[in-house]
Amino acid sequence: MGVQVILASKSAARRAVLTSAGVPFEAVVAGVDEDAVKASMLAGGASPRDVADALAEIKAVKVSASRPGLVIGSDQTLEFEGRLYDKAETLDAARERLKTIRGKPHRLYSAVVAARDGAPIWREVVSATLTMRDFSDDFLEDYLAAEGEQALGSVGCYRLEGPGAQLFSSIEGDYFTILGLPLMGLLDLFRRHGVLKA
Numbered sequence: 001m002g003v004q005v006i007l008a009s010k011s012a013a014r015r016a017v018l019t020s021a022g023v024p025f026e027a028v029v030a031g032v033d034e035d036a037v038k039a040s041m042l043a044g045g046a047s048p049r050d051v052a053d054a055l056a057e058i059k060a061v062k063v064s065a066s067r068p069g070l071v072i073g074s075d076q077t078l079e080f081e082g083r084l085y086d087k088a089e090t091l092d093a094a095r096e097r098l099k100t101i102r103g104k105p106h107r108l109y110s111a112v113v114a115a116r117d118g119a120p121i122w123r124e125v126v127s128a129t130l131t132m133r134d135f136s137d138d139f140l141e142d143y144l145a146a147e148g149e150q151a152l153g154s155v156g157c158y159r160l161e162g163p164g165a166q167l168f169s170s171i172e173g174d175y176f177t178i179l180g181l182p183l184m185g186l187l188d189l190f191r192r193h194g195v196l197k198a
Contacts, residue, residue: 003193004069008059012153013161014074014181021183023190030059030073038086048079049109053125056111064115070193071115076180078155080106087155091144094157098143098167103134106156110177112186122189126182128173130156135167143167154180 005025007018018025034055041051052075060073078085080101088094107129114122135143143163144151151157151164158164160171160178176183190196 003195005190005195006063006067006069006071008063008071008073011074011180013159013179017176017179017181017183021187023187023196025072028063028067030062032058032062034075035086038084042084048077048084048107049111049125049127051075051084052077052109052111053113053123056113057115057120057123060113060115061118061120065118069116070190070195072112072186073115074110074112074181076108076110076155078106078108080104085155088152088157091148091151094151095140095144097157098132098140101156102132102140102167105129105131108156108173108178110180110182112182114186114189124182124185126174126177128171128177130168130173130178131170132167133169139166 005023007014007025007027008030009027010029015027037055037058038051041054055075056073058073059075060071064071085097088097107127109125109127111125112123113120146163150159158167174182187196191198
């Protein structure tokens with residue numbers, strides 16, 4: 001392999017996407033204070049899209065400053081009725097989140113930035129719109145019982161690759177975008193840099 005790929009993320013879903021796609025990589029946690037960055041940006045009027053883009057860049061650049069190779073940073077935000085939502089911290093909070101957005105559409109923004117030698121060299125921000133069906137409270141309780149703590153791993157409290165698929169009535173967007181790592185442009189980048197064969 002020519003160029004080393006480093007994924008600046010602790011996300012199991014993002015690691016699984018690259019592994020399944022056959023991309024050789026090493027995962028390194030960036031150690032960015034995401035809450036502080038989000039709070040500062042939102043106070044300055046930044047959009048959820050721009051927050052995702054900035055966080056992806058900060059992660060990539062931070063790791064790239066001390067590691068050779070192609071460093072990939074990624075982040076995802078959820079926008080519902082004009083507001084950015086963070087991950088729920090408890091199952092009670094997840095229950096309230098899902099009740100709030102059920103029967104309505106929300107948008108996910110997934111940003112990915114590649115950095116080299118401490119500077120960003122490529123970026124992409126892709127969105128997907130997901131509409132939840134008007135599921136019953138009984139369904140919601142069964143869903144949360146089945147998912148447990150895994151529901152707290154994503155901003156929307158669902159894994160589309162798991163039982164979370166049952167929450168939706170329609171989805172507009174790319175599957176990998178929803179998982180938090182837009183893949184098609186990234187694979188093209190890897191081919192251009194010799195990480196994958198053209």
